[in-house]
Amino acid sequence: MSPVVTASGVTKRFGRTTALDEVSFTLTENTIHGLLGRNGAGKTTLMQILTGQNHATSGDLSVFGQHPYENAEVLTRVCFIKESQTYPQVFQVRHALEAARLLFPNWDEDFAAALVEDFQLPLRRQVRKLSRGMLSALGVIIGLAARAELTFFDEPYLGLDATARQTFYDRLLADYAEHPRTIVLSTHLIDEVANLIEHVLLLDRGRILLDESAEELRAELVTVSGPLAAVEQWRNGAEELHRERMGNLVRATLRGPFEPSDRHRASSLGLEVAPVSLQELVVRLTGTTSGARTADKGELR
Ligand SMILES: Nc1ncnc2c1ncn2[C@@H]1O[C@H](COP(=O)(O)OP(=O)(O)OP(=O)(O)O)[C@@H](O)[C@H]1O
Numbered sequence: 001m002s003p004v005v006t007a008s009g010v011t012k013r014f015g016r017t018t019a020l021d022e023v024s025f026t027l028t029e030n031t032i033h034g035l036l037g038r039n040g041a042g043k044t045t046l047m048q049i050l051t052g053q054n055h056a057t058s059g060d061l062s063v064f065g066q067h068p069y070e071n072a073e074v075l076t077r078v079c080f081i082k083e084s085q086t087y088p089q090v091f092q093v094r095h096a097l098e099a100a101r102l103l104f105p106n107w108d109e110d111f112a113a114a115l116v117e118d119f120q121l122p123l124r125r126q127v128r129k130l131s132r133g134m135l136s137a138l139g140v141i142i143g144l145a146a147r148a149e150l151t152f153f154d155e156p157y158l159g160l161d162a163t164a165r166q167t168f169y170d171r172l173l174a175d176y177a178e179h180p181r182t183i184v185l186s187t188h189l190i191d192e193v194a195n196l197i198e199h200v201l202l203l204d205r206g207r208i209l210l211d212e213s214a215e216e217l218r219a220e221l222v223t224v225s226g227p228l229a230a231v232e233q234w235r236n237g238a239e240e241l242h243r244e245r246m247g248n249l250v251r252a253t254l255r256g257p258f259e260p261s262d263r264h265r266a267s268s269l270g271l272e273v274a275p276v277s278l279q280e281l282v283v284r285l286t287g288t289t290s291g292a293r294t295a296d297k298g299e300l301r
Pocket residue numbers: 014017018019037038039040041042043044045046
């Protein structure tokens with residue numbers, strides 16, 4: 001599959017703050033990407049630059065083969081739904097939807113109407129009078145019904161209750177299956193979206209820490225628990241991302257590859273091997289106590 005976005009050495013500085021530090025990656029078409037990272041990691045800044053809302057300080061960037069800044073041809077194919085979306089003061093919900101219909105060439109009116117029903121949004125209410133969750137729902141509806149070839153959701157769930165968030169995930173997945181497109185989902189609710197994400201881009205202090213398919217990550221990562229000597233024997237040189245120790249007992253997060261025979265070997269050594277959730281991985285890699293990593297892609301030890 002071809003890249004929709006290519007970023008090479010993209011750096012963004014705000015005064016003395018380096019929000020993005022030589023970031024290089026590609027976004028593949030028709031893939032749901034999870035853009036993850038702690039507060040201040042640079043996620044919003046990156047999305048702003050990719051959607052032409054800000055300039056990089058340096059580096060090369062291409063979206064659909066062109067630079068996105070002030071490029072109407074590119075931006076008409078892109079939708080950016082952010083947590084702090086603002087609308088004109090006088091807009092009612094239906095006006096916001098009409099504006100989106102005019103803006104996005106792939107807009108699906110029937111889908112939008114179905115989503116309005118799903119989220120029980122009052123069409124004639126002024127947007128500024130919507131509750132926090134309703135405002136998020138409006139953004140989610142626009143982001144989904146726009147069917148833009150490249151869609152960014154920057155923490156779109158603020159204020160959405162658990163049922164509404166599940167509705168968002170369900171509709172996103174169902175519509176994506178029928179109308180594949182490139183989606184970037186930035187969220188802190190990693191467990192909730194773990195099954196949606198096909199590719200993980202993890203930012204940490206402006207650098208890319210992981211750029212990998214979710215499937216590969218699932219297959220490669222395990223947590224092994226048991227006596228220290230047995231863990232060391234079983235580990236056999238596999239990368240260690242994290243370790244907790246209580247006396248002689250160790251719980252280590254390791255990166256394989258591991259074979260089925262390794263699992264048998266673990267049980268014969270009295271070790272417990274468990275999968276690592278995406279959330280756990282992110283916490284391990286970006287936590288202040290992780291230590292055992294360098295900042296560049298793939299260089300974990
Ligand atoms: N306009 C700005 N002026 C100065 N610093 C900024 C500006 N925008 C972002 N930053 C800084 O850049 C860094 C990255 O911010 P960014 O908003 O991209 O992080 P984020 O990963 O989206 O965080 P969060 O998960 O909290 O939304 C932070 O240190 C932030 O303070």
